[in-house]
Amino acid sequence: MKKKILIRRMLRSPQFVIGFLIVLAVVIVSLFANQLAPMDENLNHIAARFTAPQGLGAYTTGGYVLGTDELGRDILSRVLIGSKISLQIAFISTLFVAVIGTLLGVFAGYFGGVIDDIVMRATEVTMAIPSMTLGIVIMAIFGPSISNLIMVMIITSWKSFAKVSRNQVMVMRNQEFVQASRALGGSGWHIMMSQIMPNVTTPLLIQLSGTFGGVILTEAGLSYLYLGVQLPNPSWGNMIAGGRTYLAAYPWMVIVPGVALMITVLGFNFLGDGLRDVLDPKQSR
Secondary structure, three states: OOHHHHHHHHHHOHHHHHHHHHHHHHHHHHHOHHHHOOOOOOOOOHHHOOOOOOOHHHHOOOOOOOOEOOOOOEHHHHHHHHHHHHHHHHHHHHHHHHHHHHHHHHHHHHHOHHHHHHHHHHHHHHHHOOHHHHHHHHHHHHOOOHHHHHHHHHHHHHHHHHHHHHHHHHHHOOOHHHHHHHHOOOOHHHHHHHHHHHHOHHHHHHHHHHHHHHHHHHHHHHHHOOOOOOOOOOOHHHHHHHHHHHOOOOOHHHHHHHHHHHHHHHHHHHHHHHHHHHHOOOOOO
């Protein structure tokens, strides 16, 4: 697809534009979270506990823009640092998920037979168990930590990439250019990587965006149960969990991280839907 056509279709897709802007804003905020946070996210100030949000004017006066929690910690600072932690976990997890799932799917689709049976049965078993349930079991067995949290994301999310890449490869492996490459003596690895993979990247890019949002949501869910990011480190999930006891009296403790989580996940979902519209060859040019 030509560059000008691609840019025009991006700009004509409301979902892509909205999703891209949200994701861009979230990424920038997470990259500069330490500089943007007005206070130490773990600093306790008991005298200021349950302070109501004071608005943007307090940002330059040392006040609490989004209020404080039960220990007097600045919620804005914790939300900002929480975005950094969540996106770091999501980025590392999604990278491993995409590589592992795609390679397994490509091998299963290209070689078929026993390899395909093993990979597909493994995906079916994984898909039969709800991701959150599987995550809770794994974290309960191995204990809560960042490395175990990433392992949970890999185990619960690789199946989507495997199925997408496998289905695409099964269609592509019988194409004439693949058969020609095979007839000329091309190795299986060369054919998969240089002939087939470039033609299956579009659905994988769409899957990547959706998976990223799903990983953030799963991490927040496990942190809500105190099986993910451990206190005092902030996570949107454990912030919501900590504020639920005070929801009626001090709702900002739940609303602020909840809105941040909702906007971020929606942004990645919009971006994925927008990419589908932009990259779909059936759309008019």
